[in-house]
Amino acid sequence: MASARNFIQAGRKVIAIGFNFSEHASELKSAIPKTPTFFLKPTSSYVMSPGVIEIPAGCIVHHEVELGVVIGKTGRDIRADDAYNYIAGYTLALDLTARNLQNEAREKGLPWSQSKGYDTFTPVGDFIPKSKIPDPHRVHLWATVAQELRQSGSTSDMVFKIPQLVEYLSSIMTLEEGDFILTGTPKGVGPIEVGQQVVAGLGYEEAELSRIVFDAVARG
Numbered sequence: 438m439a440s441a442r443n444f445i446q447a448g449r450k451v452i453a454i455g456f457n458f459s460e461h462a463s464e465l466k467s468a469i470p471k472t473p474t475f476f477l478k479p480t481s482s483y484v485m486s487p488g489v490i491e492i493p494a495g496c497i498v499h500h501e502v503e504l505g506v507v508i509g510k511t512g513r514d515i516r517a518d519d520a521y522n523y524i525a526g527y528t529l530a531l532d533l534t535a536r537n538l539q540n541e542a543r544e545k546g547l548p549w550s551q552s553k554g555y556d557t558f559t560p561v562g563d564f565i566p567k568s569k570i571p572d573p574h575r576v577h578l579w580a581t582v583a584q585e586l587r588q589s590g591s592t593s594d595m596v597f598k599i600p601q602l603v604e605y606l607s608s609i610m611t612l613e614e615g616d617f618i619l620t621g622t623p624k625g626v627g628p629i630e631v632g633q634q635v636v637a638g639l640g641y642e643e644a645e646l647s648r649i650v651f652d653a654v655a656r657g
Contacts, residue, residue: 447615457621486649590623
């Protein structure tokens with residue numbers, strides 16, 4: 438099984454689920470998908486908390502707080518009822534998006550890779566063993582920017598639950614030890630400006646299990 442921090446070194450792919458919270462889909466004027474929608478992010482976009490996130494020139498960068506799922510052993514065609522046997526644990530994450538670039542790509546029917554793939558665009562916290570979160574669909578996620586609460590939601594609102602995601606993704610590609618699934622974000626996404634601090638948290642049964650802190654700087 439993947440251990441505490443090595444998913445960043447061991448994982449070969451970051452798989453991000455799009456529009457997996459209905460209210461987030463609505464705020465971006467997107468339809469709720471009938472099957473999971475996903476895109477890939479490079480592992481070079483990882484950055485650990487506490488740290489800095491880089492805002493590229495000309496980009497309107499939005500925060501999206503998410504529950505990350507860390508795959509613990511390699512599997513293919515995994516059944517939903519067996520999915521938790523392939524999960525090592527979880528982490529708190531931000532999926533950063535250059536929203537203006539994403540919108541331009543969507544309008545042209547082009548991939549989103551540039552808007553999601555910059556260095557520091559996948560900020561993450563410490564690994565949380567799955568024993569600490571017996572039911573990952575009862576997790577509270579929140580994010581603040583410059584001390585203003587922007588996002589606050591529960592993973593109970595996911596359109597597609599984690600076992601469904603593991604089954605679907607593993608029917609397309611082999612999931613390998615250390616691979617990382619970003620499971621979607623609640624409503625309230627918004628811009629981050631250079632000089633602002635982004636703080637996010639993950640709670641389970643009224644206990645805070647993780648908090649991450651990042652300072653936004655201009656990309657050099």
